Amino acid sequence: MAKVPSPQELAKIDLRPPAKGWTEVKPEFRPGNYCNAAGAKWLEMVSYPYPRSWSVADDDWQLPPNWKEIILQQMEDRLSRFRSLKLFFDICVRCGACADKCHFFLGTGDPKNMPVLRAELLRSVYKRYFKPAGKILGELAGARDLNEDVLKEWFYYLHQCTICRRCSLFCPYGIDMAEMTILGRELLSSVGINIEWAMASVASCYTRGSHIGAPPQAYVDMIDFLAEENERITGISTPVTYNRKGAEILFITPSGDYFADPGTYTLMGYLLLFKYLDLDFTMSTYAAEGGNFGWFISHEMGKRLNKKFYEEAKRLGVKWILGGECGHMWRVCNQYMETWNGPADFLEVPKSPITGTVFENARVHKMVHISEFTADLIKHGKLKFDTSRNEHIKLTFHDSCNPARAMGIFEEPRYIIQNILPEGHFFEMPPNTIREKTFCCGSSAALNADEYMETRMKGGFPRATAVRHVHEKYGVNHLGCICALDRATLPTLMQYWVPEVDVTGITEMVGNALVFPDEIERTTDLRDRPLVGFEEAEEEEEAE
Amino acid sequence: MTNFFKMHFFVPLAAVLGLVAIAYFGAQANLTWVFGVAIPYLTILIFFEGLIYRIVYWVRSPVPFRIPTTAAQQRSLPWIEKTVQDKLDNPDNFFQVVGRMALEVLAFRSLFRNTRTEVRKDPDYPEGARLVHWSYKWLWLGAIAFHYAFLLVLLRHLRFFSEPTWAFVHNLEVVDGFVQFYTPVVYLTDIILLTALTYLLARRLFNPAMRYISLAADYFPLFLILGIGITGFILRYFVRTDITAVKQLAIGLVTFHPVMPAGLSPLFFTHLFLVCVLFAYFPFSKLMHMPGVFLSPTRNMANNNRWVHYENPWNYPVKYHTYMDQENEYRDAMYEAGIPLEIPPETAEEKEQ
Numbered sequence: 001m002a003k004v005p006s007p008q009e010l011a012k013i014d015l016r017p018p019a020k021g022w023t024e025v026k027p028e029f030r031p032g033n034y035c036n037a038a039g040a041k042w043l044e045m046v047s048y049p050y051p052r053s054w055s056v057a058d059d060d061w062q063l064p065p066n067w068k069e070i071i072l073q074q075m076e077d078r079l080s081r082f083r084s085l086k087l088f089f090d091i092c093v094r095c096g097a098c099a100d101k102c103h104f105f106l107g108t109g110d111p112k113n114m115p116v117l118r119a120e121l122l123r124s125v126y127k128r129y130f131k132p133a134g135k136i137l138g139e140l141a142g143a144r145d146l147n148e149d150v151l152k153e154w155f156y157y158l159h160q161c162t163i164c165r166r167c168s169l170f171c172p173y174g175i176d177m178a179e180m181t182i183l184g185r186e187l188l189s190s191v192g193i194n195i196e197w198a199m200a201s202v203a204s205c206y207t208r209g210s211h212i213g214a215p216p217q218a219y220v221d222m223i224d225f226l227a228e229e230n231e232r233i234t235g236i237s238t239p240v241t242y243n244r245k246g247a248e249i250l251f252i253t254p255s256g257d258y259f260a261d262p263g264t265y266t267l268m269g270y271l272l273l274f275k276y277l278d279l280d281f282t283m284s285t286y287a288a289e290g291g292n293f294g295w296f297i298s299h300e301m302g303k304r305l306n307k308k309f310y311e312e313a314k315r316l317g318v319k320w321i322l323g324g325e326c327g328h329m330w331r332v333c334n335q336y337m338e339t340w341n342g343p344a345d346f347l348e349v350p351k352s353p354i355t356g357t358v359f360e361n362a363r364v365h366k367m368v369h370i371s372e373f374t375a376d377l378i379k380h381g382k383l384k385f386d387t388s389r390n391e392h393i394k395l396t397f398h399d400s401c402n403p404a405r406a407m408g409i410f411e412e413p414r415y416i417i418q419n420i421l422p423e424g425h426f427f428e429m430p431p432n433t434i435r436e437k438t439f440c441c442g443s444s445a446a447l448n449a450d451e452y453m454e455t456r457m458k459g460g461f462p463r464a465t466a467v468r469h470v471h472e473k474y475g476v477n478h479l480g481c482i483c484a485l486d487r488a489t490l491p492t493l494m495q496y497w498v499p500e501v502d503v504t505g506i507t508e509m510v511g512n513a514l515v516f517p518d519e520i521e522r523t524t525d526l527r528d529r530p531l532v533g534f535e536e537a538e539e540e541e542e543a544e
Numbered sequence: 545m546t547n548f549f550k551m552h553f554f555v556p557l558a559a560v561l562g563l564v565a566i567a568y569f570g571a572q573a574n575l576t577w578v579f580g581v582a583i584p585y586l587t588i589l590i591f592f593e594g595l596i597y598r599i600v601y602w603v604r605s606p607v608p609f610r611i612p613t614t615a616a617q618q619r620s621l622p623w624i625e626k627t628v629q630d631k632l633d634n635p636d637n638f639f640q641v642v643g644r645m646a647l648e649v650l651a652f653r654s655l656f657r658n659t660r661t662e663v664r665k666d667p668d669y670p671e672g673a674r675l676v677h678w679s680y681k682w683l684w685l686g687a688i689a690f691h692y693a694f695l696l697v698l699l700r701h702l703r704f705f706s707e708p709t710w711a712f713v714h715n716l717e718v719v720d721g722f723v724q725f726y727t728p729v730v731y732l733t734d735i736i737l738l739t740a741l742t743y744l745l746a747r748r749l750f751n752p753a754m755r756y757i758s759l760a761a762d763y764f765p766l767f768l769i770l771g772i773g774i775t776g777f778i779l780r781y782f783v784r785t786d787i788t789a790v791k792q793l794a795i796g797l798v799t800f801h802p803v804m805p806a807g808l809s810p811l812f813f814t815h816l817f818l819v820c821v822l823f824a825y826f827p828f829s830k831l832m833h834m835p836g837v838f839l840s841p842t843r844n845m846a847n848n849n850r851w852v853h854y855e856n857p858w859n860y861p862v863k864y865h866t867y868m869d870q871e872n873e874y875r876d877a878m879y880e881a882g883i884p885l886e887i888p889p890e891t892a893e894e895k896e897q
């Protein structure tokens with residue numbers, strides 16, 4: 001793995017474009033700035049075309065001989081199926097409003113990361129083959145021949161987009177780079193160009209259930225272990241049932257929540273909350289992955305993975321689905337799931353068994369966000385918190401891109417935060433970097449590969465520097481989020497740019513503050529860190 | 545200066561100058577019927593046909609998913625109030641969508657949100673730099689000034705097409721000419737239009753990132769509209785034009801009894817020709833953002849997927865991994881882990897035998 005340059009090095013960003021015109025500049029692949037090519041076996045597992053062993057650094061990508069025809073034919077197909085693509089190709093005026101909105105542009109200074117130009121990489125080919133002006137005038141009309149260099153450029157820049165939609169917010173016509181990135185990646189996939197991290201995750205999710213490829217028994221082990229951790233720390237047993245037919249609620253959360261710190265603490269929080277409520281829920285070894293890695297590579301693969309949610313809910317005969325904290329999962333669930341795999345008429349309109357609240361806003365798609373669920377509980381006074389257990393936390397909240405810009409879940413998590421933290425422990429980042437204007441973690445959309453660290457750290461710089469701001473100003477030491485990918489990527493980002501700040505899920509803090517009638521005396525939080533007032537006890541223990 | 549910029553800047557400039565020359569000298573060469581009648585009619589044909597063709601081309605493709613970009617709080621629990629702004633920035637029903645679109649089209653809502661971001665050196669930060677963001681309304685102001693001024697100028701031209709001049713056109717002229725400091729009365733919209741155009745051109749030239757991304761297709765309409773604005777400006781304020789003659793021509797055109805009055809200057813035909821070129825060019829260019837914005841799926845859809853079903857017309861069944869696929873592969877291990885099964889291991893073995 002290539003060594004990542006120091007933060008001081010990476011922060012030397014020059015946003016001025018080079019002298020040479022963009023059509024003459026080719027990307028230079030070097031370790032740290034590209035994701036590895038996907039291995040053949042993953043493609044075979046999900047029947048993707050042209051599996052082969054190849055490397056991005058090679059000159060020869062071993063494309064099928066008729067690759068150009070395939071791409072153009074696929075592009076024609078996408079144009080006929082997605083009005084968005086036609087429109088977004090035709091109506092951009094290159095006003096530049098999106099230019100300095102992209103975290104990858106702000107972090108790399110590479111002009112082709114201005115969404116307008118990244119889109120132009122695709123658009124130029126569209127013009128050349130689908131528009132009369134481009135066919136006749138060629139370069140003058142901004143049209144380009146499709147050749148291997150262009151294809152490699154697509155690969156390079158379509159993997160410097162995390163489908164975060166910040167550009168689409170500012171575009172006067174709502175042109176959405178995210179849409180073009182997914183469709184562009186579909187084109188690449190059609191000639192067997194995929195990245196390892198995405199395809200391995202997709203194939204593992206598809207065949208085994210989660211992106212880490214854990215088989216059912218390992219999934220159970222991991223979650224049982226976290227339940228035991230709860231018991232060790234709080235004295236409360238939080239058992240989980242798996243694949244239990246007749247449960248009221250199917251709980252689905254991304255694998256990041258049971259697989260790695262600090263997501264695991266969030267899962268412990270969920271389990272404590274459910275135990276507190278005596279919730280009749282079950283988790284599934286089949287619908288074991290909330291995150292939809294398929295959607296990062298194609299609409300169809302997204303649908304194939306998402307299919308498991310409703311299938312499993314139907315098989316188990318649950319009443320409704322509760323979804324954990326996750327970003328892309330919620331974009332997929334909010335904007336695609338019911339269209340792809342609905343109608344879910346075998347489920348009931350979600351109703352909180354504790355408060356009786358009917359979630360009218362999920363009337364048809366039958367799935368509730370854990371933040372909506374928890375906020376409702378708090379509002380009805382159903383949860384007792386000891387906020388002093390979160391006193392060691394000074395929090396800022398990172399709105400994850402997709403729940404923000406493809407759903408609009410802003411107030412629910414903030415309401416929870418205000419109830420579980422002592423007063424004066426929550427600080428917002430600057431207004432231009434939160435809520436709908438939030439900055440991406442820089443590693444989402446299947447880009448959190450280790451070999452991609454340098455680009456990831458660059459892409460995450462806008463988020464990190466906003467965190468740095470509140471850290472310096474208010475002493476913020478925790479970055480909260482409702483996204484498992486964030487919990488997987490932000491710790492690395494913080495470690496690199498603002499090492500004083502830890503990353504936490506919101507439900508972790510909920511679990512930590514919940515007061516059970518029969519709990520043991522708590523001296524630590526769910527991470528075994530001493531609570532405020534118990535630091536000395538901890539030290540003494542260590543001394544012994 | 546690169547070749548890329550040279551090509552994309554100078555070719556459209558030369559093209560517009562060429563168009564000016566064609567019309568100017570063509571009108572002097574007794575081609576007034578061509579420039580005054582034939583080309584305007586042809587233009588109208590191209591404009592409407594092209595416009596309809598492109599819109600039909602778009603609409604032939606469906607919108608498979610409901611993908612609004614949400615810019616404010618969703619509809620969720622009843623006590624989480626949606627403010628008026630929330631409703632307009634994250635609409636969840638038809639009327640709110642109409643509101644959002646109205647704001648977008650009439651007030652350029654998204655552009656109003658614009659920010660600027662800069663990298664600043666900061667010795668207090670360990671990494672030595674930070675990003676600074678601030679609200680940036682200049683592009684919004686330039687764009688909205690240009691569009692409204694252009695619209696008003698266009699509407700004022702209706703005086704040539706109506707006999708007697710419609711009252712609202714006359715009122716427009718009175719309001720527009722409110723500030724009287726010169727004869728003939730100077731219309732504010734003329735000044736605003738030319739100033740805004742100059743700003744829009746200048747930012748493409750002097751902002752390095754803008755210069756980098758700008759194509760011929762961006763400069764050409766700017767030069768063209770500038771050409772229209774400048775010739776129009778000269779015709780109104782410096783070269784006295786026979787307005788009665790212009791009106792005769794215009795009325796002749798719209799009543800399909802074209803006449804060619806004498807006394808129209810070559811400059812007038814140049815102005816008219818550039819307008820024709822703009823209309824004929826419109827359906828094939830980025831100017832189609834005007835009808836396009838109404839169709840934009842990230843703006844014109846309600847964020848109500850969770851309670852109103854949305855149908856994808858080409859939704860097709862996909863191959864997926866079933867639960868039984870999982871159980872068949874891991875039955876024994878699942879059994880050992882105490883996970884409930886559809887078919888217990890013994891039964892499964894019997895079946896195999």
